[in-house]
Amino acid sequence: MKFLFDSDTWQEIYGSIRKNKVRTAITIIGVLWGIFLLVVLLGAARGLENSFNKLFGNFATNSVFVWTQSTDTPFKGFQEGRRFTLTMNDIDVLKSEYSDEIKLLAPRNQTNNLIIKDFKSGDFRVSGDYPILDQIQKKQLLYGRFLNQNDILSIAKVAVISEDMYKQLFEINEFPIGQYIKINSISYKVIGVYKPSNTVNFDGDCAYIPFTTFRKVYNTANKVDWMMITANEGTDIEQMEKDVLLTLKGLHKVHPDDERAFGSVNLGKEIGKITGFIIGMQFLTWFVGIATLIAGVFAIGNILLITVKERTKEIGIRRALGATPKSIRQQIILESVFLTTIAGMLGIILGSLVLFLIDTAFGQGEDATLINPTVNIPIILIAFVTLIVLGTLIGLIPAHMATVVKPIEALREE
């Protein structure tokens, strides 16, 4: 290791690099390009992943949505095409039967209504919900608060409205909280204004009122339009979906194989597809990046091989003067490692710079397509170390070639 810290060693390397400036530069570009691609691709992949995460970020990703349609198989004396509805009883049964798996269960009823505020009005969706909706799909509140348990228990006539409703129904700069709006001729006090997610959104512009209030006002009794279920951590969400549907089929006298009776969307499954896509893309990134790196390192080996060939005579002279094969080998391997290291560092710096530019151009703001495109330092270090190891290994070939020629043949070379 002593020779690594010997200024003479570096003098020798500097001397031989200085001799071939252009070729050294081109060689460095080969490896630089490899690690540059790796850094930029990994960063971009991360940016895309972040964007997807943001897209689904306000959703509990392990959610299942269930609603009823019409049966497609006659069963227990019922004809096919029978319509039925979910009930509060279903909710209670599911809650007790799947207490281990289910984290949150939110029944909801929805309708469309004209909403009036003073002289302004608009047709909007009205949704009767439980406060836990906020945990399933996070609501970003601009003013006030979301529904709470008190509203449910006291069957309060309160509403949480969307930003668009606020803009449409209220005067500019009018403070909405505590004001009253009329839905179906009944006055509700506005307790909050939320900003709908501009990414994945199931409700659109919707006025949220307490589930109990909805039931009373619209006289829905036990009826439930649809329900949202989120699973506990570690639950197989697909299995849970199947089990829940089977239980519901039993409760509603639906044939177990009936495909149409219940509609359901499994958000976990949908997101799983995208996650799979991202993992695939990351794999591709690594594959392309590493392959390019290897190609770059081979280029260094190739160039060194040519250099060694060209310097055969010089190596012969050095050996006549007493250079041992080991010292020649060390010299060439160190040259290879030095070049790969320099190229690697430049590539990482350049890659980071490009990521910085991508971040500035596409990474910020509401509609960012690549959010925070970054690469982890450990990953960079691993790539860097791999590069140096490869540089050493590839340097062995020209180093061997340099010493395999007998000094007399090397000297004869012109």
Next chain:
Amino acid sequence: MIRIEKLHKSYPIGKDSLHVLKGIDLHIKEGEFVSIMGSSGSGKSTLLNIVGLLDVHDEGNYYLNGQLIKDLNEKKAAILRNKFLGFVFQSFNLISYKTALENVALPLYYKGMARKERLKIAQEYLEKVELGPWANHLPNELSGGQKQRVAIARALVTKPKVVLADEPTGALDSTTTDSVMDLLKDINDEGMTVFVITHEEEVAEQTKRVVRLKDGLIISDELTATGKAKTV
């Protein structure tokens, strides 16, 4: 210093082999100034390469400084070359991107000497060959004679036992030839064994002993006029 007994060497050429040295016996004592004469193909370069440990012989014995040279690996050969031998080549063989001083200092680098020390010694030797002021010039800024003097300084810098010169004046004109030969004579006068290969009679005459080779055999081995004068 150098003792060679029944030395044989052949090179494979295709399926055949070319028998270059066909049993050479030669004994060179310390402090001798010997020239090997012979036309091209006589095997003189091969002999020098074997003596210089740049090539290996097939048969016979070779003793360098009393040590039998046999089955040397490259590392041992390199160390022996560095310790005992100094080379002077026809085409100078200076490293083109190193200054005269660095070229002279290179054998000391392989000896493991510190940079400061070896540059100091190299400078001394450059001054000895009267090239002190040219220390920081690159080889292509020097004339042929100057280059060869740098090469001689490089050969001497490790204080070797034997200086091996392969056609040292082959690429020089007559004036510079004389100056290079004078330098070699001076070295010899200081007690260094000098072993020169040449095909020029004038050069051979200036040495003390001439060995003539023909077709791989020694045809004559005699002292020159200078050699006789010295011995008598």
